[in-house]
Amino acid sequence: MSLQTHEAAPISDVRVRHVVMPKEDPTWRFALGARADSVGVLLEMEDADGVVGLGYASEVPHLGYDIDVLEAVVRARTAVARQAPALDRQALVGSPWQQSLPAPVRSLFDMAWHDLVAKKAGVPLYRLLGGRSGVTLRVNRILALKTPDEMAAVAAGLAAEGYDHFKIKIECRPMALDIARIRAIREAVGPGAVMTIDANQSYTAKEAVILGEAIADTGVQVFEQPVPRGDIAGLRWVRTRSNLTIEADESADSLESVAAMLKAEAVDAVSLKLSKLGGIDALMIAANLCAAQGVGARIGAHVGSRIMNAAALHAASALPHIEPFAELGEFARLTNDVARGLEVVDGGIAVPTRPGLGVSLV
Numbered sequence: 168m169s170l171q172t173h174e175a176a177p178i179s180d181v182r183v184r185h186v187v188m189p190k191e192d193p194t195w196r197f198a199l200g201a202r203a204d205s206v207g208v209l210l211e212m213e214d215a216d217g218v219v220g221l222g223y224a225s226e227v228p229h230l231g232y233d234i235d236v237l238e239a240v241v242r243a244r245t246a247v248a249r250q251a252p253a254l255d256r257q258a259l260v261g262s263p264w265q266q267s268l269p270a271p272v273r274s275l276f277d278m279a280w281h282d283l284v285a286k287k288a289g290v291p292l293y294r295l296l297g298g299r300s301g302v303t304l305r306v307n308r309i310l311a312l313k314t315p316d317e318m319a320a321v322a323a324g325l326a327a328e329g330y331d332h333f334k335i336k337i338e339c340r341p342m343a344l345d346i347a348r349i350r351a352i353r354e355a356v357g358p359g360a361v362m363t364i365d366a367n368q369s370y371t372a373k374e375a376v377i378l379g380e381a382i383a384d385t386g387v388q389v390f391e392q393p394v395p396r397g398d399i400a401g402l403r404w405v406r407t408r409s410n411l412t413i414e415a416d417e418s419a420d421s422l423e424s425v426a427a428m429l430k431a432e433a434v435d436a437v438s439l440k441l442s443k444l445g446g447i448d449a450l451m452i453a454a455n456l457c458a459a460q461g462v463g464a465r466i467g468a469h470v471g472s473r474i475m476n477a478a479a480l481h482a483a484s485a486l487p488h489i490e491p492f493a494e495l496g497e498f499a500r501l502t503n504d505v506a507r508g509l510e511v512v513d514g515g516i517a518v519p520t521r522p523g524l525g526v527s528l529v
């Protein structure tokens with residue numbers, strides 16, 4: 168079955184809900200901000216046969232996507248969906264390269280459309296995307312900025328739950344504190360755990376190289392977004408001088424920017440997120456562009472509902488070159504999810520097998 172030729176019934180109802188997901192740890196903080204909850208928008212798109220597709224988008228203030236704007240655009244866009252004579256994906260989402268709607272809004276409608284179409288077909292979404300069955304990714308859990316001892320204690324608790332991949336937030340205020348954090352966490356999780364670091368743009372290129380040398384003995388593998396998002400030359404400069412895998416996150420905020428970074432040979436890997444790129448198709452295009460250039464493609468954090476995490480996991484299942492660990496477990500530290508049907512088991516997450524995204528509303 169082709170997604171493009173599938174005939175769907177007209178949309179009969181579109182519902183939008185504001186969602187607040189309090190964090191279990193209200194002091195959770197990274198280099199670009201802190202807040203005690205994750206807020207987002209839920210979309211339920213129902214067709215005339217009563218089948219409902221689910222979409223979700225979280226606020227991403229550090230990329231310029233505030234919740235008020237996202238929610239207003241989603242609500243305005245529902246008028247387009249309601250007037251569609253049939254479930255018209257092009258009308259809802261536009262082209263993956265189109266920038267006229269905020270990327271999280273495109274992602275939300277795209278997600279709901281994919282969920283609905285796969286449910287109508289009675290198959291898990293990854294099958295419509297050409298994916299393999301039974302894909303399980305290791306879950307890279309993110310450690311928020313705290314004292315070294317506090318971060319090590321959080322990491323030890325997660326390791327006891329079965330996690331073996333950890334992403335350490337750093338901030339370069341001062342660098343010595345980051346080094347102490349990394350060493351304390353390595354001590355806590357043991358030599359076998361995979362460790363990555365994420366500066367969220369808080370280092371200069373020179374500082375990033377110095378840090379890389381200072382932690383060479385700790386076995387950290389990936390250094391995510393060391394420098395400001397616009398500093399592509401800086402990313403490349405760090406890449407050519409560091410043994411760490413240099414990964415872009417905030418710099419990879421659209422398909423265009425991914426393509427530009429590949430052309431500049433600026434990074435070794437790219438963190439892919441539905442909300443940055445604008446949906447499943449866009450994420451898969453970005454991943455395939457990376458693979459064609461020999462650059463790593465990894466599924467980054469989808470902080471918010473299980474709905475988003477399930478969508479990213481289905482896409483990953485259809486990407487043979489995707490990195491085997493992903494940041495798809497952050498829902499575990501949030502409460503009040505509107506959806507269920509996806510859990511981390513022993514530090515891994517398996518693609519759902521039920522029709523559509525495989526998650527349902529609570």
Ligand SMILES: [Mg+2]
Nearest residue numbers: 365391392416
């Ligand atoms: Mg990041």
